[in-house]
Structures are given as C-alpha cells and as structure tokens.
Amino acid sequence: MGIENQLKTSVVKAVKELYGAEIALESIQLQVTRKDMKGDYTIVVFPLLKVSKKNPVETGNELGAFIKNDCQNVSEFDVIKGFLNIQLSHAYWIDFLNKIGNDDSYGIKKVTDESSQVMIEYSSPNTNKPLHLGHIRNNLLGYSLSRIVEANGNKVVKTNIVNDRGIHICKSMLAWKKWGEGQTPESTGKKGDHLVGDYYVRFDQELKKEQAALIADGASKEEAEASSPLMKEAREMLLKWEANDPEVYALWEQLNKWVYSGFATTYETMGVDFDKIYYESDTYKTGRDMVLGGVEKGVFEKREDNSVWADLEKDGLDEKLLLRADGTSVYMTQDIGTAKLRFDDYKIDEMVYVVGNEQNYHFKVLAILLDRLGFDWGKDLVHFSYGMVELPEGKMKSREGTVVDADDLMAAMIDTARDMSKELGKLEGYSEEEAEKVYKTIALGALKYFILKVDPRKNMTFDPKESIDFNGNTGPFIQYTYARIQSIGRKAADKGFSIPDCIDSTTILSDKEVQLMSMLANFPSVVKEAGKVYSPAVIANYIYDMAKEFNQFYHDSPIAVEENEAIRSMRLFLCKSVGQAIKNGMWMLGIDVPERM
C-alpha cells in the first residue's frame, strides 16, 4: 500500500475510534505539504470538524497523535490552523529511495501485451511548403504526448497524415513547371521542401500580378479572381491529376519526393518520427466510398445536384457537406477515409488527433460522423486541441513574410548554443563531432522545453530572443543540472568512491534531502496526471522544480567531497536517483540530456 493510502486509512480509523463516525477514504483531503512548511503530507482538517465537533487545532492534534501511533512511518506531526502536517520517518524515506534508486525506468510504466493501444496522429503537413513554427509546436506536442502515453503503460502508434493532394499542391507544381527552368534541389543546393515552397510563393506573386493587371483593365476584384488564367490552369491540373494524367502525375511525384526528403531532414533534426504514414492521395477515395456507403445506409443524404450532406441538426449543429456536386471530396471526406484505413490496419483502443484549436468544430463533426458510420470509438475520439503560436508582433502571416521557418530557427539556435558553449569553454577535450552533438542537444532542448512548458491549449507567444536564453526556467537549465549530476559521479569515481546499490536506513537526512526524496516520490502521480490531461507542461514544470531543488541542495551540501562515508553514499545515491528522474522526465518531453555541457 502506498504511503498516501496508509495515511488516509489511518485517518478513517482515527475518526471512527475518536469520534465514532464512518467516513469514506476518498473524502479525505490529503496533499503534499507546502514547501515552506515543515512536513511531508498535509491533512486538511476543516471537513472533519463536523464529526469531531471540536475546533480545528484540537481535532488536528487528536488526529495527529492517533496517526503517529497508528502508522509507523510517521515520525512527527504538527498542526497549524486547520492543517495537520505529517512528517515521515527518515527510515521511510531511505527505504523509498532504496526501492526506486536502482530503477532505470522509474516513472515509466511497463507496456505489456494487455496494454491498450493508442494511436496518435500529429504533424500532418501540406506538401507545398516547408515546416514552420506552428508545425514545430504540433510535432513537439505530438511526440511528447506519445512518450507520455507510453510512460503510462500504453502501446502507442505514432502516425502522420500527409496532405499531398489538392489545389494548393497544384499551385506549386504549376509554378515550377512554368518558371522553374528545370531547377532541382541538387542544382540549387536547396532543401527540397524549401525549393517547392518557393514556387508556391511564386505562384501567389504571379497570380497577384495577373489580377492587378485585370483590375487595371477595368475588371472588378471578384471578376479578376474568377477569370484568372493561372487559377484556371491550376484547377485543370487538379482535374488531370485526379484523372491520373501521366505527365501531371510524374511531376507530382517528383516534387513530392523532393519535399519528403526535405521533411525527413527537418524531422530528424527535430527528433520526431512516425510508425506509420498515411497519404491523403491514398485515403480520399476510401473516404468517398465510406460516404456513399453512408448514403445507402440512410445516414447521409444525397441531393438533386449529387452533392452529399450530413444533417447534424439533432446534434445541435448545422448541415455538413461531404461530397461536392462533381463528386470530389472535401477535407472531412478524407479524414473519414483515413480513419477507416487506420482501423483496418491496427487494433486501436483510443485515437488521438493532435491538431490546432482552429479545428475544434471539424473534430466535433468528425466524431459525430464516425459514430454514425459505426466506428465504436467515433464519439470518443480525442481531439488534442492546442493553441496558436504567436510572435511578439502578432500572428505569423506567410503573405507578410513573418513566418518563422523551422529549419532556420533550429539552425540559429544551434549556432547560439555553439557560441555560448565555446565562450564558456565547457567542452574542452571533446572532439569536434562530440561537441557538435552537444550543441544540438542543448539547442533543441531549449526550443522543445520553451514550447512544451506552456499549457498546450493556450495560445502562446514565441519570442525568439527569449527562446535563445539558456538561463532560468529553460531546457538547458535542466540539462545542466543533469550534466552536473553526472559530473559528480565522475568526481566520485576519481576519488575511488562508488555509488552504492542501497543506503543504510539509519542515515540521518537533512530537510533538503527529504524534500528531494518527497519530490521524487511524486513523479509517478505527475506522469499519471500528464497522461490524463494530455499535457507535457505538467511534466516540464515538475522537472524544473526538481532541478531547482537539486541545485539548492548541490549548492550547500558537499557530495563527492563529503568526508562522512554514510552521508556521502546517501548523497551520491540520491544524486543518481534525481538524475534518473530528470532523464526519464526529459525523455517524456523528447529532450535528450548530455553527460557534459
């Protein structure tokens, strides 16, 4: 039985014996004691006054005395106002540390054959332009989420749906064909996704020019948009693509190949990956079949013009188009098809979509539609809805060139990490290659932590200047703490001290040491909470607190240089445990920790 339940059980017993009342275990308010107060756990006595019929302090004292007597792990208690603060014995904490100290996967539950399987969709890029800051948040959240879900003992399938089809793709294809002069990533030395992205921008520029010319000739804005030859050409290209025109198809394949190789590099740098990638070009037809099947089953309605609709009025929503009059699919159709294929491929107990909150409505509708089509999990699908990333000067707008490119951002941060590291002279003795690896670890750690530490559902402001700061509440601060712990281990080894496998139960502990152990003890429940609310931020803030706490301990307690052997051993063992928890927590964020920095 865990300590929290021991304490609660003891309270129930106390209430019964002292006041003759039966209370439910769950009704007891037990919390971790505030850091600035003496004690490890706190029982809030206010709710118990009804049965004790005494004042808070008196009740607290009576309960405290009983519990101290009843529960052997309790060594002290004191009552402040209506709060009963309980202190556990040092022997309890040492026993706790001995239990977890040698567990490399502390905080991470084992995945077994019986575990549920959770599919997590994230990233989902368009193949007409490179990844930007918004995608970074998506990718980091999705990846971290997959780790957190796994750490909670679930099997995870990471998946990506690539939006490789549609008019936007044709725009870059057309522009490259018209003005590309056969340029390739090799001939330009450009990453494939950037090259294709350039032509997407080019299309937009040329289109604007064309429309401006039409308007100058007296056409209205609407007329200009409707009659633009470029747009017409793009639409024709889409039709040809759908009809499998060999030339268009070959062009599409070539540009996509470039984009995919560009994306692969970006994903690699970012440190994310997928177990299974779906392509919209493969799923949209299935979606169309599903919708037509729905018409036959009578759950959708076909109109005179051949368009297909879902009536969502009884769900309090509007009508939703599922197939256009010309039979082509829309966004929703594709998601239905993708869902079908996924469920054919995997046994999925839970489906999580990591998609921005601007699509809340879309997923609300999707859940209803999947449910109507007979997917058991349809109405239970999880839309992990995260907020937008804004810049200090406002929203990112691709047309105004205020988009922060993912590759540029990561490269800039690696440069900063390199400069700073060299200036501090921390990596002397490392080869160029080893040092580069550390720079990258630090840079990506800073970026990932910066983004993951904020509550995912909130909009966040990304200040490039601030993200490059490696001091304070940052990824590098935590990485540094980890590196420090490793350094202590090396120092101890140099002096011929080894880290013990367990420590003696009579060792005396300082308040700070108990505080650290108590924080370590919370790790599993933090992981559980993060999994429940799908929030990497919960993990991030927890590790930060732990690192901060450790640095205070480090500052005023000698560890490897401590003279007393029992204390030195205990501290080394504690260091190791904290290091492991930091490493595992960072793993859940998808952040690596360096041995030196």
Next chain:
RNA sequence: GGUCCCGUAGCUCAGCUGGAUAGAGCAUCUCCCUUCUAAGGAGAGGGUCUCAGGUUCGAAUCCUGACGGGAUCACCA
C-alpha cells in the same frame, strides 16, 4: 450574431479536482567561484489574480453576468 477557448507581476508563464502568506523565469538592483560545472546559488523591489455579483467556514480556482482578446460557423485544407 451563435458556439468554443483565454484574461494572474513591466514581459513570458505556473498554480485552477475550492484550503495556509498567490509562485517561477526574464528584465532592474545587491551579494557569492583558493569545496564537487557560476548555463549555478542567495537576496531586494514589483500583484485590487480584468471587473461586478453569487455559493462556501474558506474563491485566483466553482456559478452567473459584464468587459477585453482569440478561434470557428465555406461545394478551402
């Protein structure tokens, strides 16, 4: 206009299943490297938790309303 989300220090954010004196980081100002990594530690200043009601022994946290900001309501994706 309907629906949904957000509003906490100058800035960026924690805290929100109701509990003790509302916490960090950045920025500003002090101090600490002849003990293990100063990417660190200690301290100071900075708050009517948007506002107004309500529920409660107790509200930043729950409820209602207002104000401010955002998203969405396409035969776009």
